[in-house]
Each structure stands twice: as structure tokens, then as C-alpha cells.
Amino acid sequence: xxxxxxxxxxxxxxxxxxxxxxxxxxxxxxxxxxxxxxxxxxxxxxxxxxxxxxxxxxxxxxxxxxxxxxxxxxxxxxxxxxxxxxxxxxxxxxxxxxxxxxxxxxxxxxxxxxxxxxxxxxxxxxxxxxxxxxxxxxxxxxxxxxxxxxxxxxxxxxxxxxxxxxxxxxxxxxxxxxxxxxxxxxxxxxxxxxxxxxxxxxxxxxxxxxxxxxxxxxxxxxxxxxxxxxxxxxxxxxxxxxxxxxxxxxxxxxxxxxxxxxxxxxxxxxxxxxxxxxxxxxxxxxxxxxxxxxxxxxxx
Amino acid sequence: xxxxxxxxxxxxxxxxxxxxxxxxxxxxxxxxxxxxxxxxxxxxxxxxxxxxxxxxxxxxxxxxxxxxxxxxxxxxxxxxxxxxxxxxxxxxxxxxxxxxxxxxxxxxxxxxxxxxxxxxxxxxxxxxxxxxxxxxxxxxxxxxxxxxxxxxxxxxxxxxxxxxxxxxxxxxxxxxxxxxxxxxxxxxxxxxxxxxxxxxxxxxxxxxxxxxxxxxxxxxxxxxxxxxxxxxxxxxxxxxxxxxxxxxxxxxxxxxxxxxxxxxxxxx
Numbered sequence: 001x002x003x004x005x006x007x008x009x010x011x012x013x014x015x016x017x018x019x020x021x022x023x024x025x026x027x028x029x030x031x032x033x034x035x036x037x038x039x040x041x042x043x044x045x046x047x048x049x050x051x052x053x054x055x056x057x058x059x060x061x062x063x064x065x066x067x068x069x070x071x072x073x074x075x076x077x078x079x080x081x082x083x084x085x086x087x088x089x090x091x092x093x094x095x096x097x098x099x100x101x102x103x104x105x106x107x108x109x110x111x112x113x114x115x116x117x118x119x120x121x122x123x124x125x126x127x128x129x130x131x132x133x134x135x136x137x138x139x140x141x142x143x144x145x146x147x148x149x150x151x152x153x154x155x156x157x158x159x160x161x162x163x164x165x166x167x168x169x170x171x172x173x174x175x176x177x178x179x180x181x182x183x184x185x186x187x188x189x190x191x192x193x194x195x196x197x198x199x200x201x202x203x204x205x206x207x208x209x210x211x212x213x214x215x216x217x218x219x220x221x222x223x224x225x226x227x228x229x230x231x232x233x234x235x236x237x238x239x240x241x242x243x244x245x246x247x248x249x250x251x252x253x254x255x256x257x258x259x260x261x262x263x264x265x266x267x268x269x270x271x272x273x274x275x276x277x278x279x280x281x282x283x284x285x286x287x288x289x290x291x292x293x294x295x296x297x298x299x300x
Numbered sequence: 301x302x303x304x305x306x307x308x309x310x311x312x313x314x315x316x317x318x319x320x321x322x323x324x325x326x327x328x329x330x331x332x333x334x335x336x337x338x339x340x341x342x343x344x345x346x347x348x349x350x351x352x353x354x355x356x357x358x359x360x361x362x363x364x365x366x367x368x369x370x371x372x373x374x375x376x377x378x379x380x381x382x383x384x385x386x387x388x389x390x391x392x393x394x395x396x397x398x399x400x401x402x403x404x405x406x407x408x409x410x411x412x413x414x415x416x417x418x419x420x421x422x423x424x425x426x427x428x429x430x431x432x433x434x435x436x437x438x439x440x441x442x443x444x445x446x447x448x449x450x451x452x453x454x455x456x457x458x459x460x461x462x463x464x465x466x467x468x469x470x471x472x473x474x475x476x477x478x479x480x481x482x483x484x485x486x487x488x489x490x491x492x493x494x495x496x497x498x499x500x501x502x503x504x505x506x507x508x509x510x511x512x513x514x515x516x517x518x519x520x521x522x523x524x525x526x527x528x529x530x531x532x533x534x535x536x537x538x539x540x541x542x543x544x545x546x547x548x549x550x551x552x553x554x555x556x557x558x559x560x561x562x563x564x565x566x567x568x
Contacts, residue, residue, distance in 0.1 A: 033398070033401065100328070169420045170419075170420065172414065172417075172421075172422055172423070173414070173419065175403070175407075175411075176411050176414060178401075179397075179398065179401050179403070179411070180392060180396070180397055180398070182361070182364070182366050182390060182392045182396065183390065183392060183411065183463070185364075185365065185366050186364050186365065186366065186388060186389065186390035187411070187412075187414050187415045187467070188385045188386075188415055189414075230402065233402065234402050234404075234447045234449075235402055235403065235404065235407075236401070236402045236403055236407075239402055
């Protein structure tokens with residue numbers, strides 16, 4: 001655990017969580033209207049398994065060629081593993097959607113459960129085998145404060161900024177693609193290009209969110225800002241900006257709370273802050289708030 | 301395969317807005333459409349009639365290039381559907397649209413201008429003027445700022461048609477644009493359809509109300525997985541054809557006939 005006085009690490013994590021919150025909050029709005037919010041759970045679980053498999057492969061690699069493998073940083077393996085795992089999961093999910101046998105939410109929940117089962121089995125195996133391999137692997141469960149290296153932070157900042165820029169540039173087109181696929185197709189949009197773009201952005205963000213938020217809570221930073229922002233506006237653009245701001249503020253506040261309390265991980269503190277913002281919005285928001293509706297309509 | 305036409309053939313092709321050639325569409329191994337052949341001339345109002353699950357929506361979606369046929373081809377002005385950019389505007393069935401989507405009515409109608417914009421371009425003032433005119437045409441200009449979730453059923457139909465009008469296509473394909481709409485909305489929609497015909501646009505509509513067909517449409521296509529008949533309204537709307545399409549009892553068809561006669565008398 002880091003102390004809040006450890007300014008450099010604290011600042012790095014605060015910025016990382018804010019960048020992650022901003023980009024995933026905005027992307028979460030698109031995902032929620034594609035009815036894919038729960039898919040984040042499955043992607044995070046797939047990413048988790050990918051990381052563990054790459055850890056195991058790295059362990060085998062150290063035995064075979066110690067010189068080469070000891071030169072490579074652990075985070076490179078974990079990042080490649082998480083990208084490969086999430087990619088595998090997204091392909092698997094889309095194959096299963098196309099079979100049209102089960103509802104997409106059932107498929108998402110089923111794959112999450114299966115992948116978490118595989119992941120927990122692998123993590124247990126890695127712990128039993130012991131050695132240096134199992135150090136730092138627990139951060140993928142609930143997130144950690146010191147989990148990002150400075151190289152990872154730079155990478156996250158670049159990816160998050162790129163995602164925000166892409167979402168703003170392609171906003172009009174993404175709006176139609178998400179609103180109605182048939183209308184998008186007859187307007188001659190390449191809908192598959194936009195789905196591909198969204199999938200790439202999701203995979204990249206999941207690779208970071210699993211480190212900061214942990215496998216179980218990754219979904220919260222995508223889903224809760226989107227749902228909360230919907231309570232404040234009826235316009236997609238405003239919802240997207242609001243969700244980004246809620247994500248960024250929750251990331252910053254969550255890091256601060258985690259630093260102050262010292263004994264809760266980043267994933268848990270960010271999720272709790274998001275939950276508090278959601279509950280307050282649910283009560284006072286003008287459009288759908290429990291009290292807000294009455295307040296703004298003059299009690300009528 | 302590139303098709304070439306002789307000059308006579310070419311003139312004939314120009315008069316055909318939509319050509320459906322041996323089209324079969326399967327879903328989970330069962331045909332939704334089977335070996336459908338039809339040619340829709342330019343500038344007509346065509347109603348596609350048939351019972352539930354007869355393949356009306358599948359036919360319209362195949363014409364619009366949304367569904368890919370398992371076999372056969374669809375040509376829009378002699379071009380394959382994917383090459384017929386800006387030639388066709390599609391109005392989806394009201395129930396197939398997510399009305400909880402957080403956009404205003406004006407935003408929805410403005411979506412019709414996106415086929416003219418480049419990839420990262422946003423609508424310009426000119427596009428907004430066209431969208432506003434379309435809203436005025438369907439009588440919804442006062443609701444422009446309203447969220448689409450707050451519209452009534454009839455207003456939703458009109459909103460979708462206004463979006464298609466902004467596209468300014470040569471062919472309009474509309475899936476049930478009048479179902480469960482109020483009388484005011486139906487009147488406005490029918491006026492819009494007739495204006496489109498006057499502008500030599502081709503309009504293909506799936507429809508349920510037998511009574512109104514002779515009044516609104518020039519041509520009718522009867523569909524029940526296969527195309528059972530297509531031609532001028534008065535030639536196609538016969539008892540025999542109804543029975544063939546709907547498989548209804550004679551009594552039921554008599555009632556429909558009665559309705560049709562009454563509406564015919566009213567028109568006189």
C-alpha cells in the first residue's frame with residue numbers, strides 16, 4: 001500500500017484513474033445503448049485468464065531461456081495477455097451471438113462465470129507452484145493502488161486521449177449506428193467498421209481497467225457513469241460528456257479516498273464513489289430523480 | 301458478373317425502379333421468402349400485403365440491402381443494392397426502433413442528411429433547413445425539441461417518414477408506416493405518399509388495412525413466403541387472391557369485401 005504522502009506514485013495513480021474514468025465513462029454510454037454493458041464482465045474475465053496464461057507461459061519461458069525472459073518486464077506479459085484474452089473473448093461472444101440459440105445477456109453471464117472459474121483455478125495453481133511467479137497477481141482481483149508503472153501510465157494516457165478524440169470525431173455516425181442498425185445500413189454506413197472501432201477501444205480500456213479496478217469491478221467504471229449521466233440529460237452528447245466527467249471525478253476521488261484510508265483497493269473505492277454519485281443522482285436529478293421530478297415540477 | 305444491356309433493354313431497365321430476381325431468404329434453415337420475382341415500375345405506390353410471418357419485412361429489408369438473399373439478386377435502377385447509394389430511403393417498423401434513445405425529434409430527422417456527409421463531417425446549416433422543412437411537411441415542427449420517447453405512436457411514424465424525406469431518395473421503402481396510427485397521422489402520411497408519387501418517386505409500403513388499399517395504392521403485391529400475385533390494385537384484390545394469400549374462411553373474406561365495397565361507395 002502507498003501513503004498519500006508518496007506524491008509521485010499517488011499523482012500517477014490519480015491521473016491514471018481519471019484518464020481511465022473519462023474514456024471508459026464516455027465509451028460506456030455507447031456500450032450501454034448497444035446493450036453490451038454486461039459484456040465488459042465477460043471481457044474482463046477473458047482478459048484475466050489471458051494474463052494468467054501469459055504469466056504461466058512467461059514462467060515456462062524463464063526455464064527455457066532465462067536471459068531473454070528476465071529482460072522483459074512483467075507488465076509487457078500482462079498487457080499482451082490481457083489484450084489477447086479480451087480479443088479471444090470478444091470473438092467467442094460474437095460467434096455465440098450469431099448462433100442465435102441464447103439471449104445475448106445469458107451468453108455474456110455464462111461466459112463470465114466460465115472464465116472466472118478458469119481464472120480462479122489458474123490463480124490457485126500459480127499460488128501452489130509458488131516462486132516469483134505469483135507475486136503481484138492478486139491485483140487483478142480487486143485492483144491495486146501501485147499497479148501501474150510509469151510506462152503503463154504514459155500508454156494509458158495516450159490510449160484514453162485517442163479514445164476520447166475518436167468518440168468526439170465519430171460521434172454523429174456512432175449515434176446512428178447505435179440508434180438503429182437498419183437506418184445506418186441504408187444510409188450506407190460501414191456498420192462493421194464502427195463495431196470494429198468500438199471493440200478495439202473496449203479491448204484497450206479493459207486491459208487497463210483490469211489492473212486499476214480488478215476483474216470483478218471493471219464493469220462499474222463503464223456502466224455506472226453511463227447510467228448516472230442518463231439521469232441528468234435526454235441528449236446523447238450531453239450524456240456522453242457527463243459520463244466522462246463522472247468517470248474522471250470518481251477516478252480522482254477514489255484514488256484520494258483509497259490513499260487516505262490506506263486499506264481499501266482502488267477498484268473498491270472508485271466503485272463506492274460511483275455508487276454514491278449514482279444514488280444522489282437517482283434522488284435529485286431533474287428528469288428521472290425520485291425527489292428531483294417533484295422539486296422541478298413544483299410538487300405537482 | 302457485369303451485365304450489359306441492349307439499348308431497348310436499357311430503356312426498359314430505366315423504367316424499373318426495383319427488380320427482385322429469384323430471391324430466396326432463409327432464416328435458421330426455413331425460407332422467409334421463396335423464389336420471389338418482381339419488378340416495381342418507377343413512380344408507383346405499391347402495397348405489399350400478406351399475413352403475419354409472410355415475409356413482408358424480409359422482402360422490404362432485402363430490397364433495402366439490409367438482409368442478404370440466400371439466393372437471387374435485387375437491383376435498384378439496374379444496380380446491385382450495395383452500389384445504389386442514395387437511391388433508396390428506408391423507414392423501419394415503429395416497434396423496431398429504440399424510442400428510449402436520448403435524442404430530440406429534430407436530431408432524428410437530421411439523421412437523414414448523413415448520407416451526404418463525409419465520415420467525420422457534422423450536419424451544416426443547409427442540412428438543418430432541409431430537416432426543418434421535412435418536419436413541417438409532416439406537421440411536427442412544434443415538437444422539434446421534444447425527446448423521441450415523448451412522441452405518440454402516430455407522431456413516431458411521421459418522425460421516421462420525415463427522416464426518410466430528408467434523404468431525398470428516388471425510392472422509399474416503408475415497413476408498416478401507418479399501423480396503429482391516429483387518423484390525423486394517417487391522413488398526413490397518405491398525403492406525403494401521394495406527393496412522392498407526384499414527384500415520380502417509387503414508394504413500396506407493407507400494409508395491413510385492406511379497406512384503404514384501393515384508395516391509397518396503384519399496385520398491390522400479395523405475399524405469403526412466395527409472391528402470389530402482383531399488379532394493378534383492382535386486378536389483384538379479388539376474393540380468390542385473398543383466400544390464396546390469407547387462407548381465410550369465405551365468411552371472413554365476405555366481410556372484407558363488404559368493407560371494400562363500402563369504402564368504394566364512399567369514394568364515389
